Structure formats: C-alpha cells, structure tokens
Amino acid sequence: MHYDEGKEKFIQAWGTLGSAWGINKAMGQIHALLLISEEALSTEEVMEELQISRGNANMNIRALIDWGIVSKAYKPGERKEYFTTGKDVLELARQVSRERRRREIEPVMRVLEEMQQVEGDTAEVAHFKTVTKDLEGFTKQVDGALDKFIRSDKNWFFQVLMRLMK
Structure with missing residues (x-):
C-alpha cells in the first residue's frame, strides 16, 4: 500500500x-x-x-x-x-474521557440524583425510585472508573491492562 x-x-x-x-x-x-x-x-x-x-x-x-x-x-x-495535536495516544484517550465525562456522565448523574426527590406513595413511584437509584449507583461506578483512568499514568494503566489480560 x-x-x-x-x-x-x-x-x-x-x-x-x-x-x-x-x-x-x-x-x-x-x-x-x-x-x-x-x-x-x-x-x-x-x-x-x-x-x-x-x-x-x-x-x-x-x-x-x-x-x-x-x-x-x-x-x-x-x-x-x-x-x-498531541501525539500521546494515552493522553488523548484521557482527554476524550474527561470531555465525555463532563458532557455526558455528569449531567446524567445530576438528573438521577434529582429523581430521588420524586414524591408519592404508590408502587409505581417506589419502582421508579428503585430503578433510578440503581442507575445512579451504576453511573457512579462508571464515573469512578473513568476518574481513575483519567488520573492514571502509563505504568498504572498498562499494569492494570496486563492483569486483566491474564
């Protein structure tokens, strides 16, 4: 080629x-x-x-x-x-992750937190709050993993990657 x-x-x-x-x-x-x-x-x-x-x-x-x-x-x-543009691929991935976190995850987390303020005593409201609370918990876990990746250095990232590949 x-x-x-x-x-x-x-x-x-x-x-x-x-x-x-x-x-x-x-x-x-x-x-x-x-x-x-x-x-x-x-x-x-x-x-x-x-x-x-x-x-x-x-x-x-x-x-x-x-x-x-x-x-x-x-x-x-x-x-x-x-x-x-920078040529460091890991730094590029971290920057894209920072931006996606800011643009996507943080707004969703705010909305999911707000959903716990929904009022009502029906089974439908309880179900709604349970589902949105579970989604909030999952989103926080994703955010935590993303935060670790964003703050990581190359050595940490590749060590974790190698452990996952074993």
Whole structure:
C-alpha cells in the first residue's frame, strides 16, 4: 500500500471512529490529519488536504480546541494560525474521557440524583425510585472508573491492562 493510500484510509477510519467518541466525522478526519502531520497545519492546508470548505474546517477546528485535543501553534514570521495535536495516544484517550465525562456522565448523574426527590406513595413511584437509584449507583461506578483512568499514568494503566489480560 502506498503512503497516500494508507494516509487516506487512516483519515477516513479515524473520522468514522470519531463518531463513537462523540465527535462528528469531519472533526475526526481533521484530528487524524493533525495526528499524522509532522508539522502544525493551517486552516488552508486542512481544507486542501481534506477537500472541505473553510467554514467546515474552521467550525470543526474550533470544536476540537473546545474538546482540548487540538491547540494553536505559532510559526515565527507567519500571520496564519496553525494547529496541532498531541501525539500521546494515552493522553488523548484521557482527554476524550474527561470531555465525555463532563458532557455526558455528569449531567446524567445530576438528573438521577434529582429523581430521588420524586414524591408519592404508590408502587409505581417506589419502582421508579428503585430503578433510578440503581442507575445512579451504576453511573457512579462508571464515573469512578473513568476518574481513575483519567488520573492514571502509563505504568498504572498498562499494569492494570496486563492483569486483566491474564
């Protein structure tokens, strides 16, 4: 497989994978391009490489910055903005986990806690509170595991992974 073919295949696959971690396909493709680029890229370079519009590129680069996985890079003597991403895959996974936790788990936990305030003495209310309490407990366990992963270092993570594989 030629480099260009491999590069295109990777960018497409990463874009598709991005939807699994809560971002759209274009965001995933831009991230993939930045991930495999040795140098920071300008918006124009991203547009040209991915054949997307300026608006699409700008909107998705900003969203990736909001996710904390892309940052601006400055080149001396250049007026253009350049963008880059970290190459540490474990740190990327931790950052995506932080964002998903903030965007998804924390709001659900607040709602589930609030559900325990539902009033009523019927069997239906009791069942509702039992189910939402169980969901709250499970969500807290997931949140705790995610928190440990987010705060972990590489050695801890790989030690746990190796124990799980035995």
